[in-house]
Amino acid sequence: MSDRIIIIGGGIIGLLSGRELLRRGHEVTLLDAGDLRGSASTGNAGVISPGHPPIPTPAAAAQAFKLLLNRRSPLYIPPRPSLPLLRWLLEFRRACRPDHFQMVSAVLDRFSKRSRELFDPLVAEVPGALDACGFSEVVRSEDGRQHLREEHERLERFGFNVELKDGDTWRAGDAGWDGGILEALVHHEGIVARPDDLVLHLADRFTAEGGTLRTGSPVSRVDRRGDRAESVCLETGERVEGDIVLIAAGIWSSALGRDLGLRVPMQAAKGYHLMMEMAEPPQAAALLSEACVVVNPMGTQVRLAGTLELSGINTRMVRRRLDMLPQAARTYLPGLSAASPRSEWNGLRPCTADGLPVIGPIPGLANAFMATGHAMMGVTLGPGTAELIADCIDGRALPEWAQPMTVARYA
Numbered sequence: 045m046s047d048r049i050i051i052i053g054g055g056i057i058g059l060l061s062g063r064e065l066l067r068r069g070h071e072v073t074l075l076d077a078g079d080l081r082g083s084a085s086t087g088n089a090g091v092i093s094p095g096h097p098p099i100p101t102p103a104a105a106a107q108a109f110k111l112l113l114n115r116r117s118p119l120y121i122p123p124r125p126s127l128p129l130l131r132w133l134l135e136f137r138r139a140c141r142p143d144h145f146q147m148v149s150a151v152l153d154r155f156s157k158r159s160r161e162l163f164d165p166l167v168a169e170v171p172g173a174l175d176a177c178g179f180s181e182v183v184r185s186e187d188g189r190q191h192l193r194e195e196h197e198r199l200e201r202f203g204f205n206v207e208l209k210d211g212d213t214w215r216a217g218d219a220g221w222d223g224g225i226l227e228a229l230v231h232h233e234g235i236v237a238r239p240d241d242l243v244l245h246l247a248d249r250f251t252a253e254g255g256t257l258r259t260g261s262p263v264s265r266v267d268r269r270g271d272r273a274e275s276v277c278l279e280t281g282e283r284v285e286g287d288i289v290l291i292a293a294g295i296w297s298s299a300l301g302r303d304l305g306l307r308v309p310m311q312a313a314k315g316y317h318l319m320m321e322m323a324e325p326p327q328a329a330a331l332l333s334e335a336c337v338v339v340n341p342m343g344t345q346v347r348l349a350g351t352l353e354l355s356g357i358n359t360r361m362v363r364r365r366l367d368m369l370p371q372a373a374r375t376y377l378p379g380l381s382a383a384s385p386r387s388e389w390n391g392l393r394p395c396t397a398d399g400l401p402v403i404g405p406i407p408g409l410a411n412a413f414m415a416t417g418h419a420m421m422g423v424t425l426g427p428g429t430a431e432l433i434a435d436c437i438d439g440r441a442l443p444e445w446a447q448p449m450t451v452a453r454y455a
């Protein structure tokens with residue numbers, strides 16, 4: 045049966061879900077507050093990395109609280125009195141337990157595997173924005189080498205196609221990388237994206253395939269009557285009606301959920317990117333492990349992306365944190381010293397404390413759904429999320445393995 049579906053949010057999750065729902069014969073209207081530029085979905089590092097671990101890990105428990113208070117660490121929480129933040133941190137700490145980590149990793153590994161399969165047709169559709177060339181994590185220290193070996197073992201155990209290479213072999217033919225790189229973990233299934241182009245492409249295809257895309261349409265609330273989301277109200281006062289509402293508005297999903305009696309506690313994890321013009325940019329994209337910075341070459345420029353700052357929902361640019369990106373990356377990529385900054389950006393990752401996305405029907409409502417909370421993996425898990433949420437909208441329950449991601453855990 046064809047339903048009229050309203051999606052709130054035109055980031056990667058809303059757009060991929062919109063296309064999937066169109067493909068299944070629904071009528072889809074997508075409302076976005078902005079112009080689809082500038083969201084986390086466009087400014088991110090652009091790495092599709094199946095098997096990426098969640099943010100809460102046993103190692104994070106040991107390091108996080110020390111790191112979080114250090115203004116120069118990639119993880120940072122500016123001190124502020126906030127009860128929701130305190131609650132979130134306590135839950136995050138619980139989520140770092142080894143048994144919880146094992147459970148979350150198992151879900152995300154399976155989910156990212158399925159999502160990677162679903163990327164294949166997209167890579168063929170938009171080769172300029174997606175390149176299935178693989179992706180590497182590189183290290184400069186002995187501790188880093190140890191971490192890579194553990195990651196290699198974990199990923200192999202889950203059946204990912206990964207390979208350890210010594211630094212010289214990995215660097216061969218890509219002269220820009222520093223000789224101090226000791227080792228690389230190559231993720232052969234990785235895809236490197238140009239996220240801005242990808243989002244614009246998805247928006248073009250969404251409208252070409254019959255979807256209605258309304259940018260500049262901020263939703264102020266979702267109105268509820270009984271067990272139904274009745275309509276979506278825009279800031280202009282206009283009401284948009286449909287049979288089904290899907291909230292896919294990244295970090296802003298929590299506020300929209302509250303209108304429907306749902307409390308999804310998420311923190312915005314701000315990240316930055318800096319575009320640098322380089323005389324000889326590297327060819328390979330890589331995560332610089334000790335620096336926690338991703339280098340993604342885009343033509344004559346490279347995108348340096350990283351840092352994770354829990355400073356609330358705002359886009360304040362903290363220069364010191366932005367400057368940390370080239371400072372930390374220079375030791376791996378010496379050519380950055382002579383590179384010129386071209387543009388800068390920050391955006392917000394929607395993060396749950398338990399490290400899992402939030403996907404499925406909103407409890408107590410017959411026609412409202414949510415898909416958010418993807419933290420550092422929104423692009424990686426995008427196609428899988430679109431498939432799962434479309435299944436839910438078509439009346440299927442979340443499969444057993446995906447149950448830990450259910451929205452109902454917050455009911």
Ligand SMILES: Cc1cc2nc3c(=O)[nH]c(=O)nc-3n(C[C@H](O)[C@H](O)[C@H](O)COP(=O)(O)OP(=O)(O)OC[C@H]3O[C@@H](n4cnc5c(N)ncnc54)[C@H](O)[C@@H]3O)c2cc1C
Pocket residue numbers: 052053054055056057058075076077078080083084085086087088089090091092093261262263264292293294295296297313314315316317338349350351390391392393394415416417418419420421422423424425
């Ligand atoms: C620095 C950085 C690097 C990252 N690197 C990677 C990476 O390499 N790989 C990866 O997989 N992920 C990465 N991520 C994470 C990824 O970007 C996010 O998980 C993902 O973009 C979230 O997508 P989304 O669609 O849920 O939300 P968003 O991209 O935030 O989109 C939400 C949309 O909702 C709209 N909206 C909000 N409120 C309303 C409203 N009231 N009415 C209408 N519209 C509204 C906004 O305008 C926006 O367009 C990174 C993130 C950052 C910040």
